[in-house]
Amino acid sequence: MRQSRHVGRTLREVPKDAQTAAHSLMLRAGCIQQLSAGVYSYLPLLHRTLNKIAQIIREEMTRAGSEELLMPALQPRELWEESGRWERYTAVDGIMFAFKDRRGSTSCLGPTHEEVVTEILRREINSYKDLPKCVFQIQTKFRDEIRPRFGLMRAREFIMKDAYSFDADDAGLEASYEAMRQAYHRICQRVGYKYRAVEADSGAIGGSGSSEFMVLADTGEEVVLFCDRCEYAANQEKAASKLEQFAPDTAQAPMEEVFGEGLIGVERLAKFLQIPVWKTTKTLIYEADEQTVAVMVRGDCDVNEIKVANFLGCRALKLASAERIKGLTGAEVGYAGPIGLPAGVRVMADQDVNGRVNFECGANKTNYHNINVNFVRDLPLPEFGDFKLAKAGDGCPHCAGRLQAARGIEIGHIFKLGTKYSGAMGCTYLDTNGKTRTVVMGCYGIGVSRMAAAWIEQSHDAKGIIWSPQIAPYHVHLTPLNLEDETVRGQAEALYERLQSEGIEVLYDDRPLRAGEKFSDADLLGLPIRLTLSKRTVEAGQIEFKRRTDAKPELLSADDAIARIREICGL
RNA sequence: CGGAGCGUAGCUCAGCCUGGUAGAGCGCCAGCUUUGGGAGCUGGAUGUCGCAGGUUCGAAUCCUGUCGCUCCGACCA
Numbered sequence: 136m137r138q139s140r141h142v143g144r145t146l147r148e149v150p151k152d153a154q155t156a157a158h159s160l161m162l163r164a165g166c167i168q169q170l171s172a173g174v175y176s177y178l179p180l181l182h183r184t185l186n187k188i189a190q191i192i193r194e195e196m197t198r199a200g201s202e203e204l205l206m207p208a209l210q211p212r213e214l215w216e217e218s219g220r221w222e223r224y225t226a227v228d229g230i231m232f233a234f235k236d237r238r239g240s241t242s243c244l245g246p247t248h249e250e251v252v253t254e255i256l257r258r259e260i261n262s263y264k265d266l267p268k269c270v271f272q273i274q275t276k277f278r279d280e281i282r283p284r285f286g287l288m289r290a291r292e293f294i295m296k297d298a299y300s301f302d303a304d305d306a307g308l309e310a311s312y313e314a315m316r317q318a319y320h321r322i323c324q325r326v327g328y329k330y331r332a333v334e335a336d337s338g339a340i341g342g343s344g345s346s347e348f349m350v351l352a353d354t355g356e357e358v359v360l361f362c363d364r365c366e367y368a369a370n371q372e373k374a375a376s377k378l379e380q381f382a383p384d385t386a387q388a389p390m391e392e393v394f395g396e397g398l399i400g401v402e403r404l405a406k407f408l409q410i411p412v413w414k415t416t417k418t419l420i421y422e423a424d425e426q427t428v429a430v431m432v433r434g435d436c437d438v439n440e441i442k443v444a445n446f447l448g449c450r451a452l453k454l455a456s457a458e459r460i461k462g463l464t465g466a467e468v469g470y471a472g473p474i475g476l477p478a479g480v481r482v483m484a485d486q487d488v489n490g491r492v493n494f495e496c497g498a499n500k501t502n503y504h505n506i507n508v509n510f511v512r513d514l515p516l517p518e519f520g521d522f523k524l525a526k527a528g529d530g531c532p533h534c535a536g537r538l539q540a541a542r543g544i545e546i547g548h549i550f551k552l553g554t555k556y557s558g559a560m561g562c563t564y565l566d567t568n569g570k571t572r573t574v575v576m577g578c579y580g581i582g583v584s585r586m587a588a589a590w591i592e593q594s595h596d597a598k599g600i601i602w603s604p605q606i607a608p609y610h611v612h613l614t615p616l617n618l619e620d621e622t623v624r625g626q627a628e629a630l631y632e633r634l635q636s637e638g639i640e641v642l643y644d645d646r647p648l649r650a651g652e653k654f655s656d657a658d659l660l661g662l663p664i665r666l667t668l669s670k671r672t673v674e675a676g677q678i679e680f681k682r683r684t685d686a687k688p689e690l691l692s693a694d695d696a697i698a699r700i701r702e703i704c705g706l
Numbered sequence: 707c708g709g710a711g712c713g714u715a716g717c718u719c720a721g722c723c724u725g726g727u728a729g730a731g732c733g734c735c736a737g738c739u740u741u742g743g744g745a746g747c748u749g750g751a752u753g754u755c756g757c758a759g760g761u762u763c764g765a766a767u768c769c770u771g772u773c774g775c776u777c778c779g780a781c782c783a
Contacts, residue, residue, distance in 0.1 A: 146717065146718095147717080147718095147733085147744070148717060148718050148732075149718085150718085151712095151719095151776085152775075152776065169775090171775085172774085172776085229707095281707085282777090284777090399781090399782095399783060400781090400782095400783080401782095401783080404783090415783095416783095417782065417783055419782060419783065437782060438782070454780055454782075455780095457780085460783090467783095468780095468782095468783065469782095469783040470783070471783060472783090496783095497783065616741080616742060617741075617742090619741090648744085649742085649743085649744070649745075650741075650742040650744090651742080651744045651745085652743080652744045653742090653743085653744090654742080654743050655744055656744090667742085669742065670742095671742075679742095
């Protein structure tokens, strides 16, 4: 491609709306243009990268036995009512674009395709002989994000690959899931990410098990925890952990109410009470749909709201307002405790709250704390469960190692759905005994446009993007100088032709610009290899070869340069 | 959803408080010089000041509404 005809001019100034490196660089390199909040045009450079990513995904999906199709983005309300997700996706979470057409029927733009794919496959599957099946598509998805941000990272319109497996039983699902898991590893490895696969919460999609593929980057929105000794790795939303255990007191002391003015925050409180932090207790009051719950965690922990919501099976979980807390506990925020709450409040506690003797908790009275509290004697046993947020430094749940934290960008998420959709929508088959059974499903998503953004987030420097050869828009940036010189111009044109004829993708900067502008643009666009011709190189009879990651260029013959390009780009 | 901020030239922004009919830098166009990391000089073009009302002799500026964009958000007991 001749750069003089290329659409996607570079920007010298940093666009004000860009909060992250990837967003800023994509705008500056002319990869994207914003059309409205969270909606972007993919300009030619990025379009090429997206196609390359899509191609890698296609190849790996196909290798794993999945077949490509394309489903409608525009979907009827009735289908979503059949699966039972309409209300949640529209009224409750509002994540789905929905609207009436001219006939008055309601449609939506699909944020995901479980309903449609189940509709397709339930007509396809009759017998166990028709299983397993697996299909995928690469398509534009729509999510009415509460707050779109970071460019392509959290957009309202984005490109995603989603695959769906259909099996006769759980064993079949395990096999399908494993094939997809392997495919996802291969995709990440082929692109070249530094990444981790982690255990994850399955969220709104539902289902029993899931893994996320996280590209490691400091600006990632997710926190992943992984063990320094074993293979355990999980999203913080899902992660379990073992807390350090302390020897309990040998005898119960009498419960006491202690005045401690304005003591909010467990560190200060523990110091004041002269007890270790692990003996303090945080009690948080939540509104969970229609019920009110109090959740207790050890003072050195925080509540993992996702675990609580999953335990309760509620749709919405949020901290109670200050007024509500005052109404329930009679105290200002900060002094809630499990003793003396109104009868309707359901009391739950993280399991590590148990096993302590003479612990502290809020007294439901402003500025007062109870100490030497003991279950059974002072209050009934609450419902115990795993409700704490695991954090770096906690013990690994599976071995004696410690958890470490890293930030990541979630690019892929695979789920064992089970029969949630097939059951609701009647996707069944007859087994060998002629008995009707429900198909067991899995779903496997990976964000194509987000993968491009994640790559840049992980691979850039002060000057610009550093593409990997596998997903770079072009392999080579041909940047001749002194184009006014006939000889240079002639050689540049000839080299441009030769590279193309050899199947090397080349962006040819044929603009009559100065060296500084060309090189700065080349660094910004970040193609893997830069080739430069000039009066100097003509005299030397060689061409200048520089990788984006090299500091200095080297002089090579055209043949040698092409050989190097082939080697680097795996051509 | 709540809170806040911003919409002025292609881009980044000043001007607004204190009303008098619009500016800078970069970019763009022409010419000359320059020519290996965004060079210099000279000349030039460019705006429904987001939109709609209102106040006023007069509105980018004040008021109201509206649309768009951006940022922040339960101080965890």
